[in-house]
Amino acid sequence: MALTRKKGYSIESKTARFTLKRDGIDLDETKEAFNELVSFYFAVVATHPEGTVKVNEYYKVYEGLTLGEKPQYPLPFDAPSVFRRAAIKKAIGAYKSWKTQYDKWSVRPPRHRSHRPPVQPRSFNFNPVFYAGMWKEDTGDSIMLKVRRDRAWIWMKFQYQSYDFGAEWVKASPTVTLKGGQAYLDFTIEKYIPATGGLKTVIGQSDLRICSVDLDLDGHIATCTVLECNDNGVVHEISRMTVPGHTAHVRRRKRTLGRIARKMNQTGSVDKGFASTIFAKISRRERNEGFRISNEIIEFAHRHGCQVIVFEHLGNLKPKRGKYSRRSNQKRAYWLKGKIVDHVRRIAYQRYVILTARVNPKNTSRLCAVNGVEVWRGNHYLPTLLELCQPYEYGGKCFATVTGQRGSSALNAARNIGLRFLSRRFVMPALAVKKAGNVRKAKSVKTGCDRVASKVGG
Structure with missing residues (x-):
């Protein structure tokens, strides 16, 4: 559970990486589904960028365009709400990154501009983020994850190799990282640090x-x-x-x-x-x-x-x-x-x-x-x-x-x-x-x- 702000303290965070034991379970389908949702919502955000300025209303704006009885942009497939919201956050971040680069390019003098402006990404390779509701029963060496298999969302138990990172650190939402044929469970861990005043x-x-x-x-x-x-x-x-x-x-x-x-x-x-x-x-x-x-x-x-x-x-x-x-x-x-x-x-x-x-x-x-x-x-x-x-x-x-x-x-x-x-x-x-x-x-x-x-x- 993520830490909340407390007077007199600042919150420091870092990433703890653990090796995930899959036992032959393929997680590529979950990653592909996540990136497909990110691509879908990126197109929606690029069409309606006014929603990116409403920090506390991201989900209200873009879920309102894609959900309901007669959505303006129907979802390509069904997905858990927290999984969908993680994709929305990634899509908004990707759009803001592209927009920043494009704005920098547009204000350059003509002689300093590249031949072509920065283009919007055509595909994504993000690792899926699991918000609360997509994982449970974390014991320190095993965890239950909600993954996509054969176009269905099911709960599966995974083992992972952990280490002691200190009792003062608290786990937040994990990310499943697929790299070099290996699967890793990356936890964002947070800790209260007494404020120094600079x-x-x-x-x-x-x-x-x-x-x-x-x-x-x-x-x-x-x-x-x-x-x-x-x-x-x-x-x-x-x-x-x-x-x-x-x-x-x-x-x-x-x-x-x-x-x-x-x-x-x-x-x-x-x-x-x-x-x-x-x-x-x-x-x-x-x-x-x-x-x-x-x-x-x-x-x-x-x-x-x-x-x-x-x-x-x-x-x-x-x-x-x-x-x-x-x-x-x-x-x-x-x-x-x-x-x-x-x-x-x-x-x-x-x-x-x-x-x-x-x-x-x-x-x-x-x-x-x-x-x-x-x-x-x-x-x-x-x-x-x-x-x-x-x-x-x-x-x-x-x-x-x-x-x-x-x-x-x-x-x-x-x-x-x-x-x-x-x-x-x-x-x-x-x-x-x-x-x-x-x-x-x-x-x-x-x-x-x-x-x-x-x-x-x-």
């Missing part, structure tokens, strides 16, 4: 604690630091962490892409489905690595009681020119960085009510987080005076400054990311560093111009 409310709290993350392409892909600030704008570093294990993944990905590049040179032509098995293997590894790294970051932030996880806003990364394997490796590294941010935003809020923000990346690697001077970057901690006088260059795992500061360039960037976020509350947040048992307040850090809209989890 970033503007959280950042105003006293003793705010955040986890700032610097994402790299290889090596230690994620460097995290926990920063805590008081009401005076003094920032203390509580803990730090690097996520290990990514080097082996990058090495394996490069080796696999090199194999694909050699095969491409041998064949001379690349057809559809070329090396599909190897590409599928790479995709599974990337997906698993994204979830692994995201989980490490989330658990680290939760252990230290962080209210916000902060990333850089890097949305326009493109691979450099070069060989196929090099470009493909960089492209997948950029994809992985984006997936990590998306996973952290969603899972951290659903699991621990931790928000996620992104900040302007300007000068986060160029300036020192302690005193704000420009840094030298390289692969060692002791640069010569001549090297310190050289202009700033990208790359290098270490940094050093003319004032004697040195350390990890990734950790320095993570600190700057956190300070950039805290500059939304304090004019000049300052990082307090410990030295020889004493705590001294560092010079204020140049935070630059940071008025980029943050993406907030929750």
Whole structure:
């Protein structure tokens, strides 16, 4: 049963997929009937689009045109009312999607228009949605579904492989998904999450604690630091962490892409489905690595009681020119960085009510987080005076400054990311560093111009 709105809480939802055991039962007829109804109602909606603006009267408008003693558009076959209403919702959604694309095309300048406008879909391949009344007696490993067999609607019992997703999550209407010869039962599950008031409310709290993350392409892909600030704008570093294990993944990905590049040179032509098995293997590894790294970051932030996880806003990364394997490796590294941010935003809020923000990346690697001077970057901690006088260059795992500061360039960037976020509350947040048992307040850090809209989890 779907959750209802409750004051002081927001409702989060996700999809839980279970393998459906059919025992030779064919569900294609049910899917075909659903898509036939969607096609029928799509034509009705396209003919009478005025009903799409009446949010609470969808069923009244379109069932009034197709039901009754003398309907204007008779139904092609009989179907349960809840099954029919699920098809109406899908048809309205498909029509609104087409209408949005068509309106965007129509307002473009003539030189930017495609040769043809977006056309209405001629067929559909939706998976059937089972509203309440189409399913019952869900025990956790078996369920009764109302399906169509031999042009008749009958109740049938199915077994499915489930897992424990937590007592706080509540099941809503399921969808039967047919994919690759397998059948899956996809439940929409919902959960109450205490409302946080958004970033503007959280950042105003006293003793705010955040986890700032610097994402790299290889090596230690994620460097995290926990920063805590008081009401005076003094920032203390509580803990730090690097996520290990990514080097082996990058090495394996490069080796696999090199194999694909050699095969491409041998064949001379690349057809559809070329090396599909190897590409599928790479995709599974990337997906698993994204979830692994995201989980490490989330658990680290939760252990230290962080209210916000902060990333850089890097949305326009493109691979450099070069060989196929090099470009493909960089492209997948950029994809992985984006997936990590998306996973952290969603899972951290659903699991621990931790928000996620992104900040302007300007000068986060160029300036020192302690005193704000420009840094030298390289692969060692002791640069010569001549090297310190050289202009700033990208790359290098270490940094050093003319004032004697040195350390990890990734950790320095993570600190700057956190300070950039805290500059939304304090004019000049300052990082307090410990030295020889004493705590001294560092010079204020140049935070630059940071008025980029943050993406907030929750």
